[in-house]
Amino acid sequence: MGLLDTYLDHAGTTRYQVAKANGVTPSKLQRASTYETIDGITTRVILYVANALDKTPGTVLDEMIALESQTGVEMVHRQ
DSSP: OOHHHHHHHHHHHOHHHHHHHHSSOTTHTTGGOOOOGGGGGGHHHHHHHHHHOOHHHHHHHHHHHHHHHHHTTOOOOOO
């Protein structure tokens, strides 16, 4: 399970529910669900999740980074 699905599971929601709340198809979130680190998750996906959960994008990002740290996955910084 990727970081996005793990985060959504902790939040009690699904990719389908996020997509529905934003008027997009679940396939818009499919690629993001394959990443195990925050690096592959786009700003647009963060915005979709924030909207669906009634949170700010910054809060969602902070929570995803914290979850990534808890799961023992190190962030890979690309330069």
